[in-house]
Amino acid sequence: MAETLEERKKRHHQEDLQRLRGFRPIDDTFMRCLFRNNVPLAEMVLRIITGKNDLQLVSCETQADLKRVTGAKSILLDAYGTDSMGKKYDIEVQRADIGADPHRARYHSSMMDIENLDAGEDFSSLPDTYVIFITENDYFGENQPLYPVQNIITTTGKPTHIIYVNGEYRGDSDVGKLMHDFNCTQANDMIFPLMAEKTRYLKENPKGVSEVCKQMEDLRNESILEGKILTLIDLVQDGTLDIEIAAAKANMTVDEFKETMGKAPFQPTGVPCKSYMVRWWASFFASSRMNHRQHPGMLRSAVVAYAGFCVMWSTGYKIILPIRIKSLSVPLPFG
Numbered sequence: 001m002a003e004t005l006e007e008r009k010k011r012h013h014q015e016d017l018q019r020l021r022g023f024r025p026i027d028d029t030f031m032r033c034l035f036r037n038n039v040p041l042a043e044m045v046l047r048i049i050t051g052k053n054d055l056q057l058v059s060c061e062t063q064a065d066l067k068r069v070t071g072a073k074s075i076l077l078d079a080y081g082t083d084s085m086g087k088k089y090d091i092e093v094q095r096a097d098i099g100a101d102p103h104r105a106r107y108h109s110s111m112m113d114i115e116n117l118d119a120g121e122d123f124s125s126l127p128d129t130y131v132i133f134i135t136e137n138d139y140f141g142e143n144q145p146l147y148p149v150q151n152i153i154t155t156t157g158k159p160t161h162i163i164y165v166n167g168e169y170r171g172d173s174d175v176g177k178l179m180h181d182f183n184c185t186q187a188n189d190m191i192f193p194l195m196a197e198k199t200r201y202l203k204e205n206p207k208g209v210s211e212v213c214k215q216m217e218d219l220r221n222e223s224i225l226e227g228k229i230l231t232l233i234d235l236v237q238d239g240t241l242d243i244e245i246a247a248a249k250a251n252m253t254v255d256e257f258k259e260t261m262g263k264a265p266f267q268p269t270g271v272p273c274k275s276y277m278v279r280w281w282a283s284f285f286a287s288s289r290m291n292h293r294q295h296p297g298m299l300r301s302a303v304v305a306y307a308g309f310c311v312m313w314s315t316g317y318k319i320i321l322p323i324r325i326k327s328l329s330v331p332l333p334f335g
Contacts, residue, residue: 145175
């Protein structure tokens with residue numbers, strides 16, 4: 001008997017509660033809930049990482065969408081803050097190394113500059129920016145707590161700052177203690193009261209639990225909607241569906257749909273997918289290993305996918321699929 005909508009909702013809710021029990025601050029879904037409008041916690045984290053004990057944060061928003069350049073790749077910041085001096089801070093958590101590429105950090109820095117300079121303003125009015133990547137692994141492998149990167153304009157001496165934080169570091173310093181807390185699933189195991197207090201609220205208070213579950217539900221729905229739109233774009237590119245019909249099904253105007261098509265990083269239909277499948281599976285397997293705590297079935301699914309891939313490879317199937325160039329890492333909606 002097919003699962004009813006109500007049964008599916010209940011199942012998803014129980015699965016979300018199970019994921020919540022295993023969430024840590026280094027999981028981006030949970031991190032966004034921790035930092036949402038939580039200026040004191042964000043300020044504490046920034047003071048520890050930057051070493052600026054007098055830093056005063058005045059605002060902190062999560063899931064800030066920077067997409068002011070038409071046709072450019074937009075980015076969604078995990079946490080975006082502004083201090084009393086107007087300096088801007090982007091705090092990102094990265095569990096998989098593939099998401100911590102320095103080129104990505106540089107792109108975040110560039111987009112923050114674009115976001116903070118309006119037409120007609122002088123370039124000298126650009127604020128100092130800090131891009132902070134908290135990585136689950138020691139990305140650079142040097143066993144250092146922090147890896148600061150500074151690009152300095154020699155004529156003005158004005159820097160842009162990129163800081164990698166080693167999530168594996170467990171020294172006696174505040175950075176080591178902070179990374180300990182970022183990897184805890186239980187509030188009682190945390191060192192910093194601000195981190196423990198909000199974690200306890202989100203995991204034990206019914207209102208907090210509801211907040212996190214709502215976040216997971218929204219991400220799931222967004223993922224489904226994105227998949228539908230990408231399918232419609234593929235059908236239009238194939239000539240299977242008129243763009244007017246596709247736009248109507250996506251609840252967009254034709255112009256909006258065309259703009260979305262222009263931003264979607266698709267390979268043209270008709271490209272043999274073997275080489276892309278190799279990279280997709282490799283990334284899927286890596287993501288499965290990284291996320292097996294919250295997704296215990298993913299590793300098994302990766303192995304099954306690999307077996308199917310081997311069969312297709314050995315039989316020489318010419319499978320033609322629209323492949324998203326940027327989707328070399330599997331997007332996981334729950335951290």
